[in-house]
Amino acid sequence: MAKRGFGLSTEQEKEGRKKISKESFRRGLQIFGYVLPYKFKFITGLVFLLFSSLTFMAFPYLVGKLVDSSIGNTEGPLLDINLIALGLFAVIILQGIFSFFRVYFFAQVSENAVADIRRDLYSKFVLLPISFFEKRRVGEITSRITTDVAQVQDAMSITLAELFRQTTTLLVGVIIIMWVSIKLSLFMLATFPVLVALALVFGRKIKSLSKKTQDELANTNVIVEETLQAINTVKAFTNEMFEIARYKSTLSKAVTTALSAAYYRGAFITFIIIGLFGGIILVIWYGATLVANGEIAPGDLISFVLYTVFIGASVGGLGEIYGKVQAALGSTERILEILQEEEEPTDKGVKTLSEVPKLHGDIAYHSVAFSYPTRTDVQVLNDMSFTVRAGEKVALVGPSGAGKSTIVQLLMRYYDVSGGSITVDGKDIRDMNLTTLRSNIGIVPQEVLLFGGTIRENIAYGRPEATEAEIVEAARKANAYDFIKSFPEGFDTLVGERGIKLSGGQRQRVAIARAILKNPVILILDEATSALDSESEQLVQQAMHELMQNRTTIVIAHRLATIRKVDKILVIDGGEIVEEGSHSLLSMNPEGIYANLLKLQFELS
C-alpha cells in the first residue's frame, strides 16, 4: 500500500516551527559556529549588503530632486535634470554591483558551512548505535540532512540578508522621512504600517488555507496511487464503484477548501486595493495639503511617497522573515539534537584491519538477559549461558522469533546486555575496544545487501586495502570466481540498482568472499531461510565450509541438514536454551524439540 499523505501536514509544519524565545535563539546561534571558519567572507558579504541597502535608499531622494529640478525648485548641481538622471543610473549600477558581491559572498559562506553541517550530520549518523535508528523512521532521519539543512541554508544565505536589508530600509527610511517632514511622517506612521500589518495577518491565513488545499489534493492522489497499485485487488473484489465514490468524496472536500481559500484570496485583493492604496492616497492627500501650504517641496512629497512604499514593503518583508526564522530555529534545534547524540565508542584512529589486534576466539555467555531498547517490556533472552571455545563450531536452532539473531547481535555489541555478561577471550566485551571486537568478527547475513558498485568493490568491502590477487583468491575460495568471470566485465561488473541483479546464491557467495577477505577469528553465518536450488546450495555450502575452517563459528541454522557436523547444537526457544548437544545426541531423544524439528523438516522436504 502507498504511504498515506505527502509531505508535512499544516499541523506538523507548525510543530516544526519554534517560538522565538531567548533560549531557542541562543541555541539557534550555536549553528553559526559553522560560519566561523568563513567569517571574513561573511563580513565582506555583510558590508556589501549594507552598501547595496544604503545606495538603494538614495533612489527616492534623487527621484524627488529630479521632480523639483524640473520645476526649478533646486539649487547647485541638483539643478541639472540630466545630472540627476545620471546620478540615478549610477545608484542603480552601484546597487547591481554591490548585490552581485553580496550574493556571491553569502553563497560562498552558506554553501561551505552547509556542506560542513551535512558532513558532520552524516558522520554522526554512521557513528550512532543501531538503537538510534530503531527509534526513528528512515524518512525522518534523511529529512534532517535534506530539509532541515536546506532550511538552515536559507536562513544563512537569504533570510539573514533579508532581515538585515529590511531592517536597514526601515530604520534609514524612517529617519529620512522624519527629516523630510515630521508632520507627514507621523501621519503616515499612524496609518500605513497598521494596514501593512493587517495585510500580513490576512496573508498568513490565506497561506495556511492554500496549504490545506494542497494536503487535501495530496489525499486524493493517495487514493489514485493506492488503487492503481492494487488494481487487481480492486477488480477482484469488484470494488470499482466503491473506489470511485471514495475518490469523489475526497475530491469534493478539496474543492470546498479551495473555494474557501479563493474567498479569502478575493477579499485579500480587495483589501490591498482599497486598504493599502487607500492608505497611500491618504498620505498623498495630506502631503499635497502640506505642499499647497508651502510646508514641503513637491519633490519631497514624491520622495516621501516612495520611501513610504519602501517602508511598507520592509514591514511586510519582516513579517515573512519572522516565520522563516521560526522555521530555521526549529530545524537548527533538530540538527543540534542529533549532533549531540552519543556515538558508539569505536576506535577512530584505526585505518586498516592489519592494525587491529587479533583475538583468540573463546566466547562465553554468562546468564545473559536482554530486552530491546524499543520494547523494554518484552524479555527476549532470559538467563542464557553457554561457551564456544576457540575454533569450535556451534549451531543455533529453534523456532522463528526464539532469539537466535538476537544472540549474535549482542556478540557484535549492536546492543548491550540487560543482565549478565558476554566475554570474548575471558574479557567482558563492554570493556573491550569496539573496533577490535567487530573487526575480529565476520558475518554472512541472511539477506545479503550489496552496495551499488562493482563486484570487486563489494568483495573488497571486507578489507578495503586488499590486493587484486587477494580479492581473486577470496572469490575462488567462495566459489564465486566462475560466475563472476562469466560476466563480460568480470570483477568490474556493476551490481545493484544500476547494474546486474545477482541471484540469491550468487549474492551469498560474494558475501562469503567478503568474509574470507576479512579473515576474522569469529564467524557468524546466518543461513538464508529461502532455499536455493540444489546446485547453488551445494556451491554455497562448500564455500561456507571453506570459510569455517580454523575459526570460531556460530551458525544460525534454518535447514538442519546443513549442521550435522558442528561440534554443538543449541536449541533455543522463548529466549532460553532448551537443549544442548551434538546432532547424534539430540536426535536420539524422541521427546526432544530438536528431534521433532528434524522429523518435521524431513516430512516437509
Ligand SMILES: Nc1ncnc2c1ncn2[C@@H]1O[C@H](COP(=O)(O)OP(=O)(O)OP(=O)(O)O)[C@@H](O)[C@H]1O
Ligand atoms: N530490533 C528489534 N526490536 C524489538 N524487538 C525485536 C527486534 N528484533 C527482534 N525482536 C524480537 O525479539 C524476538 C527474537 O527475535 P530474533 O530475531 O532474535 O529471533 P530469531 O530466532 O532469530 O527468529 P528468525 O528465525 O525468524 O530469524 C522476537 O520476538 C522479535 O520480535
